[in-house]
Amino acid sequence: MNALLHGDAAADAAAEDAPLLRLSGVNAGYGDVKVLRDVDLEVARGEIVTLLGPNGAGKTTLLLACSGFVNVTSGDIAFHGQSLIGTVPHAIARRGVAHIPEDRSLWPTLTVDEHLRLTAKPGALDVYDLFPEIARMRHKRAGLMSGGEQQMLAMARALVSNPEILLVDEMSMGLAPVIVERLFGTLEEIAASQGIGVLLVEQHVHLALRHATRGYVLAGGRIRTSGTAAELNARWSEVRASYLGTS
Template sequence: MTAAGAGPAALEITGLSAGYGPIRVLQDVTVSVAAKEIVSLLGPNGAGKTTTLLACSGMAKVSAGDIRLGGRSLLRLSPHVIARRRLAHIPGDRSLFPSLTVDEHLRLCARPGGLDVLELFPELKKRRNRRAGVLSGGEQQMLALGRALAADPQVLLVDEMSMGLAPVVVERLFSALREIAASSGLAVLMVEQHVHLALKYAQRGYVLAGGRVRTQGTAEELEERWPEIETSYLGR
């Protein structure tokens, strides 16, 4: 279930336990994201935020619970099948191919209905024939985001989009993501270490610690309660 007024869930994670081999990282995690909504996963390093995204993409072992995209379970599906179901994932390392050009990245992932990335990011249009490995960090993150959006996803998972980038680039990327979600119906689940930045652009958030959801609320509620949350759940 989503928050009141958020609409039906595009992505619904219920009672999720997941990890790697015998190591269980997540325990009974329940999270939902509606169309046009940006939801943040917050918490310290090792809390299970990235593992939540990897479980949705079929890259972490699920031992209990369910993950549903548009009402259909993703359990036991391989990552490439999940991607075809219109779930896109931008990992923290961006996972670009250094030897491929901007144009080649976009053509590999483009689907009918996908975003015109070169219009969204004119910087990439000027560098369309350059290899990804020689782009600046900001340009690489634009390409990672653009490649995902070119695939016309229903749900987008974003892991640490601000990492290593100048504040002006970060604001540009998050502003673009918010506008796209609002206009296209895209549902976004994002992991972000910079709490106040995440809550500026999200509508809701979940706080993870020790592999469990400790609290949740609207962005405004979590922002107001953050000193208490840090003391009660994050041990700060």
């Protein structure tokens, strides 16, 4: 019995030491079309990891695979050391994986309050304190909000579900720079204060590297290089020429 207890404790300790999210040799795609090829990637608690690459590289597909919306044909995606393969999207969300898609996926006729009540869990962050901008419009329909306000709502809706990791797809798209900086600052705050991991797909590469801990460059469905944000910035001309298709 004692040996069994020690074994359980060791397993718990190993799970605690494991990356929050780990992709190992992941191949995934749509039907017969393979998009991701042998992808290895990790996100730890409290860090922001950015996923860079050209259009069509497979960045959104990678996030969708983590959320259970894209079929993984081989390899593994583990959360807290436990495989997510074969788990349906709503069960993955309940386990603590929150996905903020590029289109935000808001319901235009629902109010801010109604959106938050759909996903709120006991003990959730006070997102109205985090985003006073939307606190003032809690009875406003999402379809009548600006793009920046909608993005704040999409993030708030994810955060009230008490996630352990956020998958964020193109958060800055179509938004004014001041709003983008505000949102990035919020990501940094919650990662540091709540220990939430963040996997971020972002079109503004230098902005992403300024706020991220580490980064991966994805091209042609494969991870071409990775490193700390400082390392990728120092090798920027090489990264841009070799992996982002620019000169």
